[in-house]
Amino acid sequence: MAHLSGVAGGLAVVLAAGSPGACPPAKAPLTVRVDSGRVRGVAAGTARQFLGVPYAAPPTGALRWTMPRRPRPWKNVRDAGRPGDDCVQDADRTPSGEDCLYLNVTTPRVRRSGLPVMVWWHGGGFTQGSGKDYDARRLATEGDVVVVTVNYRLGIFGYLGLPGLRGSGDFGFADQIAAVQWARRNAAAFGGDPGNITVFGQSAGAMSACALLTSPKARGLVDKAIVSSGSCDVRWPVGGLFPGTPAERPYVPLARAQRDGLAAARELGCRKDALACLRRKPAGELLPQSPAFADHLAYGTELLPEDPAAALRKGAFARVPVLIGGTRDEARAFVGGALAYDPTLITPATYPRLLRQAFGAEADAVAARYPLAGYPSAGLAWAAVLTDGAWACSSLATARRLGARTTVYSYEFADENAPNVNGLHVPDVPQGAAHATDLPYLFDLGGRDLLGTPDRVGLSRTMIGYWSAFARTGDPNHRGAPSWRPGRGTLSLAPHAVRTVDAAAEHQCRSWK
Numbered sequence: 478m479a480h481l482s483g484v485a486g487g488l489a490v491v492l493a494a495g496s497p498g499a500c501p502p503a504k505a506p507l508t509v510r511v512d513s514g515r516v517r518g519v520a521a522g523t524a525r526q527f528l529g530v531p532y533a534a535p536p537t538g539a540l541r542w543t544m545p546r547r548p549r550p551w552k553n554v555r556d557a558g559r560p561g562d563d564c565v566q567d568a569d570r571t572p573s574g575e576d577c578l579y580l581n582v583t584t585p586r587v588r589r590s591g592l593p594v595m596v597w598w599h600g601g602g603f604t605q606g607s608g609k610d611y612d613a614r615r616l617a618t619e620g621d622v623v624v625v626t627v628n629y630r631l632g633i634f635g636y637l638g639l640p641g642l643r644g645s646g647d648f649g650f651a652d653q654i655a656a657v658q659w660a661r662r663n664a665a666a667f668g669g670d671p672g673n674i675t676v677f678g679q680s681a682g683a684m685s686a687c688a689l690l691t692s693p694k695a696r697g698l699v700d701k702a703i704v705s706s707g708s709c710d711v712r713w714p715v716g717g718l719f720p721g722t723p724a725e726r727p728y729v730p731l732a733r734a735q736r737d738g739l740a741a742a743r744e745l746g747c748r749k750d751a752l753a754c755l756r757r758k759p760a761g762e763l764l765p766q767s768p769a770f771a772d773h774l775a776y777g778t779e780l781l782p783e784d785p786a787a788a789l790r791k792g793a794f795a796r797v798p799v800l801i802g803g804t805r806d807e808a809r810a811f812v813g814g815a816l817a818y819d820p821t822l823i824t825p826a827t828y829p830r831l832l833r834q835a836f837g838a839e840a841d842a843v844a845a846r847y848p849l850a851g852y853p854s855a856g857l858a859w860a861a862v863l864t865d866g867a868w869a870c871s872s873l874a875t876a877r878r879l880g881a882r883t884t885v886y887s888y889e890f891a892d893e894n895a896p897n898v899n900g901l902h903v904p905d906v907p908q909g910a911a912h913a914t915d916l917p918y919l920f921d922l923g924g925r926d927l928l929g930t931p932d933r934v935g936l937s938r939t940m941i942g943y944w945s946a947f948a949r950t951g952d953p954n955h956r957g958a959p960s961w962r963p964g965r966g967t968l969s970l971a972p973h974a975v976r977t978v979d980a981a982a983e984h985q986c987r988s989w990k
Contacts, residue, residue, distance in 0.1 A: 503588040509666040512659075514551040519558045520586060524614040527582040527667070529561035532659035533652065535576035536630060541756050542637055544644045545578060545655040560609035564631045565760050566767070567605065575634065575760055580656055582667050583613040583624045589668040593675060593948040596660050597626045598653050600680025600706070600913065602771045603727075604632040612921040619938065620945025623669035627656040632767025633741060634760075638734030638775055639752055646734030646775020653685055654694050654780065661698065675701040675948040679916060681772070683707025684727040687875060688774060691788035692781050695795040701951055703944065704801040706868070706912055708875035709785035713867045714835035719815050720822045728785055731777035741766040789878040798951035800944070801876045802888035802967065803912075808863035810912035812856050813901035828855045832862070846988055854905035868912075870986035873967070884963050886953055888943075889980050890915035891971040892936060896927040915970075919944065932972035939975060 505525055508517045518527035533545035540546075561579030562572045584592070597613070599606040608626035617624045629635060635649025644651055657676060664671040676699045678686040684707040689695050691709065713725045729737075739751060744766060747754030755763070776784050788794055815822050823831065828849055832840040843862060852858040869889070876887045895914035908914065917927040918937040928934050943953035943961065953961050959975045961968045967980035981987070 504586055505584060505588040505668060508554060511663040511666055513548050515554045516557040517554050518582075521583075521614055523586050523618045524583055525586050526584075526614070527557040528559055528609070529579045530555075530557050530582060531561070531578060532580050532627075532656050533578040536578065536634075536648070537575045539756065541575065541634070542639075542642060542644070542648060542752070544648070544651050548578075560607075561628065563607040563609070564628050565634055565764060566601075566631050567764075577607075577628050577630070578652055578655075579608070580625050580627045580659070581608050581613075583617040583626075584667050584669075585618050585621060589621070590665075591670045591673075592621060592623050592668050593673045593945070594623045594625065594660055594664045594669040594671070595675045595677055595944075595948050596657050597624060598629070598676065598678035598682030598685050599626070600678070600682050601631070603636060603649060603681045603773060604767050604771045606631070606681075610923055611916070612924045615921060615926075615937070616919050616941055616945070619941045620948070622945050622948055623664065623667050625656065625660045627653060629653050629656070632770050633763050634767075636734070636770040636773040636775070637741070637755075638731060638736075638738040639742070640735050640739075642738075642752060643779075645738070645778065646729070646731060646773065647778050647780045650685060650688065650774055650780055654689065654692075654698070657698055672700070673949070674699050675703060677703035677705070677944070677948075678707070679705040679913065680707050681727070684709075684711065684772075685774065688728065688776075688781055688785045690794045690797070690799070690879075691783060691785045694780060695797075699795065699797060701798045701800075701948060703947065704799060704872075704875070705915065706803040706807060706872075708801070708872045709789050710871040710874045710878075711867060712871065713863075716831055716835050717863055717867050718811055720827075720831060725772050727772040728774050728776050728781075730784070731775045734773065734775040737769060737773070741769055789875060792878075792882050794879065794882075796883045798884045798886075798947070799876075799879050800886045800888065800947050800953060801872060801879070802890065803868055803872050804910045804915055805869075805889050805891040805969075806860065806864060806893075806909040807868040807912045808860045809857075809906050809908050810899050810901065810914075811863065812860040813899070813903045813906045813908060813911070816856055816903045816906060817901055823856050823859050825849055825855045828858060831859060835862075842988075846985060856903065856906040860906060865984040865986070866989050869980065869984040870989045873981050873984075873986055880964050884951065886947070886961055886963050887967040887980070888961075889967050889969050889978070890918075891969045891974075892918075892933070893971070894930075894932070896929070896933070898922060898927065915940075936970065936972045936975075940970060 531548040564577035613624035629652035630649045638645035683704045687709040742751035893909045946955040947953040966977040969978045
């Protein structure tokens with residue numbers, strides 16, 4: 478049963494403690510030296526944390542829209558007891574600023590060496606979020622791993638493109654890569670193995686992780702990747718993220734990134750010498766342009782030479798083990814958000830129009846596969862269309878293409894009673910296993926344990942066991958957990974029901990080709 482499964486690394490903890498009467502294991506130091514200087518962290522129960530550690534110089538002033546460079550060394554011991562500022566985003570985020578390229582390191586409190594290192598890239602549509610939102614103490618201690626959570630530049634600050642500007646469209650991506658390079662250089666200081674680095678991310682972070690697999694920078698930098706609720710193949714149709722929005726992908730060609738950057742510059746009154754003019758603007762004046770740079774990671778660039786989907790089809794990607802999947806009811810979060818905003822957007826009357834706008838001549842065929850009569854509400858019907866067509870089947874396609882040349886483990890988070898992390902209460906669209914509802918099973922979001930029930934706690938232990946075992950060896954299997962075989966179906970993760978399923982059939986992927 479899932480709730481009885483062991484946690485990878487647990488046996489190592491017992492052995493380290495020794496036999497009855499033996500000396501207790503030594504505690505790991507709270508002051509360590511990284512390549513820029515010494516940092517002093519904090520004890521946090523069975524973990525220790527080093528918060529707000531700079532991994533790159535502040536990208537401010539003349540360094541705004543430049544590739545990240547190493548931070549300036551410091552002489553005294555730097556306090557690492559609180560996170561750094563979030564990167565500039567919506568006004569609800571305080572404090573936030575452009576001096577934001579910080580990361581947080583969490584490890585077991587017991588002295589260790591050679592632990593696997595897991596570097597987390599957060600989601601948020603490339604416009605929101607921060608590393609501090611994801612408290613990794615549970616993952617680090619139960620999994621016996623080093624976890625690094627990262628801030629990276631967002632919105633216009635992270636993805637602006639302009640003709641002639643080096644790094645155009647990729648500054649946030651460059652930050653993410655710089656953080657992994659920092660982790661490799663400094664892993665040993667925290668008891669980690671610099672030769673065993675796993676990048677893992679969700680949503681925008683997952684799409685960045687998938688892109689990294691196709692980047693020349695991945696070679697020798699990452700040893701494994703975990704891609705959650707995102708893929709190299711994801712495509713949202715018209716209305717796929719919100720009714721009326723255009724069709725989108727998370728990746729754009731460099732030429733479009735540059736056109737969009739010039740359009741933003743014109744909106745801000747920067748028609749001549751756009752870069753110099755934009756660098757003189759205060760961050761608050763630039764911020765309203767950030768939504769135009771959501772899902773805007775540029776390819777045809779130094780860091781990402783090719784469209785990640787095309788690179789996958791050609792087999793041009795790093796041959797490292799990959800664990801990939803999503804949530805069973807992914808799109809319910811987006812549909813629920815739209816209905817909370819305006820209940821008239823998705824109704825039995827508007828459903829046919831949504832299908833026509835999204836699928837054109839194929840709308841009738843989609844309606845036949847997802848008839849209104851087959852669902853309790855129009856919202857659930859539309860959510861099923863988007864979950865299958867935009868999210869689940871694209872993830873399975875990415876898994877299939879990766880699996881042709883490397884080891885791939887496919888999963889689907891399926892706890893229908895997962896915490897409602899998106900705070901959506903729309904009776905016609907119960908959230909179930911919606912986008913981001915899997916995150917509390919790995920992290921305490923905002924420092925809060927949202928699990929609350931024995932079933933959820935048991936599933937969390939199983940998932941942490943799988944994730945940490947994969948980070949350790951490239952194989953998620955561990956003692957006490959159901960077997961997970963690569964390339965043999967999809968492992969469904971639900972309380973007391975961890976089992977292999979045919980996710981492609983469940984999400985009608987044959988029809989979505």
